Amino acid sequence: MPALRSWFSIPRGSHFSLANIPFGIISTQSSPTPRVAIAIGDHALDLEAFAAGSGFSALSTIQPHQAVFSQSSLNAFAALGRPVHSVVRKYIQSIFDADTQYPEVLKTNSTLQKQALLPLSEIQNHIPFFIRDYTDFFVGLNHAYNCGVIFRSASEALSPNYKHLPVAYHGRASSVVVSGTPIRRPNGQILVDPAAAKKEPTYAACKKLDFELELGGFICKANNMGEPVSINDAAEHLFGIVLLNDWSARDVQAWESTPLGPFNAKNFGTSISPWVVHSDALEPFKTNGIENDAGVLPYLKEKNESHFDIQLKVDLKPQSSTSTTIVSTNGKHLLWSYPQMIAQHTSTGCPLNVGDLLGSGTISSTDRSGFGSLLEQSENGKVAVKLSGGEERHFLQDGDEVTISGVCGSDEDALVGFGQNVGKVEPALKI
Amino acid sequence: MPALRSWFSIPRGSHFSLANIPFGIISTQSSPTPRVAIAIGDHALDLEAFAAGSGFSALSTIQPHQAVFSQSSLNAFAALGRPVHSVVRKYIQSIFDADTQYPEVLKTNSTLQKQALLPLSEIQNHIPFFIRDYTDFFVGLNHAYNCGVIFRSASEALSPNYKHLPVAYHGRASSVVVSGTPIRRPNGQILVDPAAAKKEPTYAACKKLDFELELGGFICKANNMGEPVSINDAAEHLFGIVLLNDWSARDVQAWESTPLGPFNAKNFGTSISPWVVHSDALEPFKTNGIENDAGVLPYLKEKNESHFDIQLKVDLKPQSSTSTTIVSTNGKHLLWSYPQMIAQHTSTGCPLNVGDLLGSGTISSTDRSGFGSLLEQSENGKVAVKLSGGEERHFLQDGDEVTISGVCGSDEDALVGFGQNVGKVEPALKI
Numbered sequence: 062m063p064a065l066r067s068w069f070s071i072p073r074g075s076h077f078s079l080a081n082i083p084f085g086i087i088s089t090q091s092s093p094t095p096r097v098a099i100a101i102g103d104h105a106l107d108l109e110a111f112a113a114g115s116g117f118s119a120l121s122t123i124q125p126h127q128a129v130f131s132q133s134s135l136n137a138f139a140a141l142g143r144p145v146h147s148v149v150r151k152y153i154q155s156i157f158d159a160d161t162q163y164p165e166v167l168k169t170n171s172t173l174q175k176q177a178l179l180p181l182s183e184i185q186n187h188i189p190f191f192i193r194d195y196t197d198f199f200v201g202l203n204h205a206y207n208c209g210v211i212f213r214s215a216s217e218a219l220s221p222n223y224k225h226l227p228v229a230y231h232g233r234a235s236s237v238v239v240s241g242t243p244i245r246r247p248n249g250q251i252l253v254d255p256a257a258a259k260k261e262p263t264y265a266a267c268k269k270l271d272f273e274l275e276l277g278g279f280i281c282k283a284n285n286m287g288e289p290v291s292i293n294d295a296a297e298h299l300f301g302i303v304l305l306n307d308w309s310a311r312d313v314q315a316w317e318s319t320p321l322g323p324f325n326a327k328n329f330g331t332s333i334s335p336w337v338v339h340s341d342a343l344e345p346f347k348t349n350g351i352e353n354d355a356g357v358l359p360y361l362k363e364k365n366e367s368h369f370d371i372q373l374k375v376d377l378k379p380q381s382s383t384s385t386t387i388v389s390t391n392g393k394h395l396l397w398s399y400p401q402m403i404a405q406h407t408s409t410g411c412p413l414n415v416g417d418l419l420g421s422g423t424i425s426s427t428d429r430s431g432f433g434s435l436l437e438q439s440e441n442g443k444v445a446v447k448l449s450g451g452e453e454r455h456f457l458q459d460g461d462e463v464t465i466s467g468v469c470g471s472d473e474d475a476l477v478g479f480g481q482n483v484g485k486v487e488p489a490l491k492i
Numbered sequence: 493m494p495a496l497r498s499w500f501s502i503p504r505g506s507h508f509s510l511a512n513i514p515f516g517i518i519s520t521q522s523s524p525t526p527r528v529a530i531a532i533g534d535h536a537l538d539l540e541a542f543a544a545g546s547g548f549s550a551l552s553t554i555q556p557h558q559a560v561f562s563q564s565s566l567n568a569f570a571a572l573g574r575p576v577h578s579v580v581r582k583y584i585q586s587i588f589d590a591d592t593q594y595p596e597v598l599k600t601n602s603t604l605q606k607q608a609l610l611p612l613s614e615i616q617n618h619i620p621f622f623i624r625d626y627t628d629f630f631v632g633l634n635h636a637y638n639c640g641v642i643f644r645s646a647s648e649a650l651s652p653n654y655k656h657l658p659v660a661y662h663g664r665a666s667s668v669v670v671s672g673t674p675i676r677r678p679n680g681q682i683l684v685d686p687a688a689a690k691k692e693p694t695y696a697a698c699k700k701l702d703f704e705l706e707l708g709g710f711i712c713k714a715n716n717m718g719e720p721v722s723i724n725d726a727a728e729h730l731f732g733i734v735l736l737n738d739w740s741a742r743d744v745q746a747w748e749s750t751p752l753g754p755f756n757a758k759n760f761g762t763s764i765s766p767w768v769v770h771s772d773a774l775e776p777f778k779t780n781g782i783e784n785d786a787g788v789l790p791y792l793k794e795k796n797e798s799h800f801d802i803q804l805k806v807d808l809k810p811q812s813s814t815s816t817t818i819v820s821t822n823g824k825h826l827l828w829s830y831p832q833m834i835a836q837h838t839s840t841g842c843p844l845n846v847g848d849l850l851g852s853g854t855i856s857s858t859d860r861s862g863f864g865s866l867l868e869q870s871e872n873g874k875v876a877v878k879l880s881g882g883e884e885r886h887f888l889q890d891g892d893e894v895t896i897s898g899v900c901g902s903d904e905d906a907l908v909g910f911g912q913n914v915g916k917v918e919p920a921l922k923i
Contacts, residue, residue, distance in 0.1 A: 193624060193665060193666060194664060194665050194666050199752060220750045220751050221691045221750075222681075222691070222693070222747055222748055222750065225681065225691070225693045226681050226693070226748065228748070228751075228752055228755075229752065229755050230661065230662065230752040230753055230755055231661065231662040231663055231664055231755065231759070232662055233625060233662055233842060234624060234625050234665075235624060235625050235717075235842070235843045235844070235845055235848075236717055236842055236843055238717070245717075245718040245841055247839075247840035247841050248720070248839065248840065248841075249839055249840045250653075250656065250657050250789065250836075250839065260652045260653070260656070262653070262656045262657070262789065263789070264789050264790070264791045264839065267840075286666075286667055286669070286676075286760070286761065287676040287760070287918075287921070288921075289679070289921075310840065313840065316653055317653055317657065317659070318751075319651045319652075319653065320651050320659075320749075320753070321630060321659055321660065321661040321753040321754070322661050322751070322752040322753030323752070324627075324659075324660050324661055324662065325836070325837075325839060325840040325842065326840075328662070328837075328840060328842035329717070329718070329840040329841045329842055330717065330841075358681065358693065358694070358695050359695070360695045360923075405681075405756070406756075406759075408678075408679065408680055408681065408695065408756060409678035409679065409680045409698075409741065409744065409756040409757075409759060409760040410667075410676055410678050410679075410760045410761075410921075411664060411666070411667055411756065411759035411760055412666045412667055413666070414666055417666075487718075490718070490719075490720075490841075492791075
């Protein structure tokens with residue numbers, strides 16, 4: 062399929078081509094109230110301003126709902142449902158199309174261009190959804206296996222349930238923040254000497270601060286309590302995807318996680334990228350995930366592949382040095398897909414709400430260069446990870462900046478990208 | 493201290509004496525918009541109506557904030573802070589006092605009495621807070637020990653961290669419901685024969701449905717991300733307490749919980765009692781919890797006792813039979829207090845928000861009659877629990893009604909009670 066051509070200047074290689082149209086929440090210095098926008102090339106199209114300037118005049122479907130674009134989160138827009146998102150997204154593509162049927166809307170309307178098309182360098186991104194509940198899955202099989210080898214053994218690496226259900230735990234919604242928010246190194250309860258027979262914990266700064274490369278999926282359709290979502294309907298519940306960094310305090314985690322799983326080791330911060338790539342934009346990049354040889358139960362069995370072929374990488378930049386790409390992997394390295402996660406989450410009748418966030422779990426390939434955390438790359442601190450500036454890392458140091466990026470496709474004029482998810486480590490509070 | 497006397501008729505033995513004044517959210521058939529109220533004897537005082545009828549005319553502190561009483565949750569009122577709650581609660585007590593200084597406000601104002609004093613039998617209770625995040629602790633030491641013995645052994649019953657930190661996991665906020673909401677037996681992924689070497693799971697109705705007797709604490713003061721709450725300040729963050737039933741699907745839990753803890757086994761429903769007993773009302777009932785012999789780290793060390801002496805019981809009523817009290821225990825059987833839970837939760841910088849709910853974990857005494865779940869009472873289905881009507885239970889059956897109640901004090905004219913937390917088990921959906 063040839064790339065869509067636009068009358069608007071979209072730089073080659075932009076993550077936000079006309080094939081994408083991701084949604085987010087923005088503000089500007091002169092107009093500080095957060096509102097809905099899409100990203101296109103180096104610009105955001107402010108949909109509140111676009112609507113106010115009769116931008117949707119040729120799209121009657123959306124006219125009764127235009128107030129959703131003035132909201133400070135995508136929740137109200139998302140709740141309109143995937144068919145409405147599709148119509149809006151296609152309409153915006155048609156407005157930017159070189160041969161648009163509606164040139165008067167924007168192409169020849171320099172007033173509205175000035176009001177609604179804002180350089181990305183001049184906007185502030187906000188968290189795209191009000192997230193009531195955040196769940197973190199653990200469906201990156203290679204990551205689960207690597208962790209199992211580190212903490213147990215190769216033969217006991219995966220728990221017996223692992224290939225039968227998408228394993229997950231409830232996460233902390235209040236500490237999900239948008240890319241760019243600094244992450245303070247947590248203090249936490251840590252075992253002084255994990256090998257000692259007598260357990261002597263202390264409250265100290267985390268010494269094993271880590272990132273985790275994940276996808277995050279946003280829910281756009283609620284289900285009632287007591288009413289599971291069928292695997293066949295689950296794709297309609299997924300608004301779209303962001304890049305997620307599940308910052309982790311490995312020393313806190315090792316001590317606290319038995320028997321109820323990670324808690325303080327994760328709840329100090331989770332970063333997401335600001336532009337939500339819509340499910341429609343990801344359609345052409347659907348692919349198979351990791352093959353499941355365990356026999357999937359009918360309530361989790363899908364008719365079609367529904368993983369995403371997303372090239373993912375993590376760059377690490379020390380405070381006073383250059384950046385190194387330390388992870389290169391792909392979003393398809395998951396055992397369970399988003400529809401399967403949604404079916405499992407609701408299988409007992411748990412109600413999902415619009416705006417809920419589902420983390421995928423850490424994504425790792427089978428080779429070390431594709432391991433999605435320092436825990437795996439350094440084998441829990443045993444092996445140094447070399448950086449291009451001559452430094453090395455076992456875990457994150459203060460001042461380190463971690464950047465996750467992701468993109469679908471190879472046609473430089475038609476990339477469907479996620480932009481960046483950036484977070485910088487600040488020193489711990491003095492105790 | 494002699495009981496406060498009221499001009500208003502408060503039945504002896506009422507949970508809602510003048511010493512209590514718990515807060516909740518109510519509606520009526522004729523006025524269906526939820527709003528703030530307090531409970532007193534057999535009545536609710538509708539604080540929206542009370543405010544509209546100049547009820548707060550003698551309390552200037554609250555006048556700029558009266559809109560909080562028209563909200564559909566207690567969040568805005570709670571956010572005013574404990575000093576404001578104290579003033580409001582004491583003022584309401586003074587209005588109902590037999591020798592009130594302000595008889596014209598309500599005592600001799602039959603119009604406002606008619607507008608604002610509503611029989612509890614004529615009101616509908618709603619969930620008292622908008623709960624953004626729900627955390628479930630596990631600080632009932634006897635329960636943790638009993639579970640450890642059932643699933644491991646007496647010598648390995650408690651995890652090594654147990655006495656060093658309040659163990660917790662993040663729960664599911666969206667499925668927290670108010671007392672009276674039916675709980676549908678979940679379907680879930682369950683192991684057909686847990687003893688078999690080959691693991692063969694199935695998706696079927698839960699056969700081991702259970703209750704858990706817990707307290708729930710609501711947060712009234714937020715902390716910023718990255719800024720822990722000191723143990724000495726933590727009590728100011730606790731608005732009050734409710735009774736919580738952490739419904740649990742034990743067969744789902746046994747299969748799913750390794751390695752990340754319970755998820756689907758808990759997220760189908762959590763019930764809370766509707767009237768939140770304020771921290772001030774609980775002050776006279778402060779007591780010591782279970783002694784911690786492990787040496788508490790300074791960041792968790794309290795100056796004063798801050799557990800609550802609450803007599804707790806659970807009644808089970810089969811569909812066609814009478815009710816039996818199957819659990820009698822006390823709220824003090826916890827290893828860690830609410831201030832300690834708050835200090836631990838925020839120790840890594842996790843932000844708590846107003847309206848967040850913290851479950852205590854199941855409360856059990858050391859004797860069987862005080863075990864707070866059927867898992868413990870039946871030793872995971874091995875021992876029958878006898879009911880008065882001649883029936884017996886290993887786990888809950890369809891139609892069973894579980895009622896948790898709790899009360900502080902013994903003076904029948906000055907009880908500080910929680911009322912009831914009732915939930916009835918509905919049959920599972922056909923698969």
